[in-house]
Amino acid sequence: MATIIGGVATTHVPSIGKAIAEKKYKDPYWRPFFDGFNYVHSWLSREKPDVAVVFYNDHGLNFFLDKLPTFAVGAAAEYRNEDEGWGIPVSQSAPGDPDLSWHLINSLVADEFDVTMCQEMLIDHAVTIPLQLIWPDQAFPVKIVPVEINTVQHPLPSLKRALALGRSIGRAIESYPKNLRVMMIGTGGLSHQLDGKRAGFINKEFDKLCLDKIVDEPEALTRYSIHDWVAESGAQGVEFLNWMAMRGALTGRVREAHRNYHIPISNTAAATAVYTNEKEVGQKAA
Ligand SMILES: [Fe+2]
Numbered sequence: 001m002a003t004i005i006g007g008v009a010t011t012h013v014p015s016i017g018k019a020i021a022e023k024k025y026k027d028p029y030w031r032p033f034f035d036g037f038n039y040v041h042s043w044l045s046r047e048k049p050d051v052a053v054v055f056y057n058d059h060g061l062n063f064f065l066d067k068l069p070t071f072a073v074g075a076a077a078e079y080r081n082e083d084e085g086w087g088i089p090v091s092q093s094a095p096g097d098p099d100l101s102w103h104l105i106n107s108l109v110a111d112e113f114d115v116t117m118c119q120e121m122l123i124d125h126a127v128t129i130p131l132q133l134i135w136p137d138q139a140f141p142v143k144i145v146p147v148e149i150n151t152v153q154h155p156l157p158s159l160k161r162a163l164a165l166g167r168s169i170g171r172a173i174e175s176y177p178k179n180l181r182v183m184m185i186g187t188g189g190l191s192h193q194l195d196g197k198r199a200g201f202i203n204k205e206f207d208k209l210c211l212d213k214i215v216d217e218p219e220a221l222t223r224y225s226i227h228d229w230v231a232e233s234g235a236q237g238v239e240f241l242n243w244m245a246m247r248g249a250l251t252g253r254v255r256e257a258h259r260n261y262h263i264p265i266s267n268t269a270a271a272t273a274v275y276t277n278e279k280e281v282g283q284k285a286a
Pocket residue numbers: 012059126188189239
């Protein structure tokens with residue numbers, strides 16, 4: 001059976017892609033952020049996942065405001081990137097796992113999540129930058145299943161719904177008969193706002209609350225409405241929906257193995273975290 005080994009969550013600001021392309025790993029501005037991945041690399045060298053389910057939001061490369069699914073799941077054999085206009089190099093493609101994708105899609109629809117299914121799907125910087133951060137200077141060594149969550153065009157799904165989506169995916173993976181080691185990736189956030197009167201807004205106290213609560217009490221965060229979240233975390237801070245879905249998919253005993261929080265990267269509060277998922281004897285998926 002498939003095993004969920006844990007999750008990695010990270011910010012996905014486009015300027016990180018430029019810093020990666022220019023190898024600014026030791027640059028004084030960038031080093032506090034890139035050094036936050038040293039633990040991620042050592043953890044993955046021990047855990048050796050086969051597949052990553054990536055919760056992210058599309059920024060207009062694959063979906064646009066005219067057609068924007070609340071939840072979409074990739075079911076392709078390969079996911080390409082294209083020029084998004086940020087001035088960063090086009091990423092290599094990421095390999096897919098269509099069998100696992102269809103298992104997840106079937107399970108989600110049976111579980112009353114009526115997702116959009118995508119047999120062709122471009123992945124944007126919200127997927128490619130985290131993959132490049134997690135596996136620097138190497139071809140991506142895992143297959144991916146991208147799961148898009150709308151954090152762009154209101155109305156957005158609730159934090160409760162994103163957590164439930166993740167839990168449904170966690171249950172589906174644990175019923176998958178292949179012997180795969182599966183990791184979760186959640187991308188985006190933390191607090192930031194790109195436009196309007198509050199452009200540049202960051203809320204360090206709220207970010208800390210989120211990073212604390214997501215480990216043991218993710219339900220506590222579901223009391224915030226999306227409008228509350230915009231007020232506390234900024235208009236783009238709602239990308240935390242991707243972190244909530246990632247956390248929901250961790251079905252066992254969850255421990256924060258690593259946290260790096262750094263302000264600012266561009267105009268964003270940047271965070272990177274690793275969560276382990278330990279299955280207790282006799283435990284069934286929550
Ligand atoms: Fe974003």
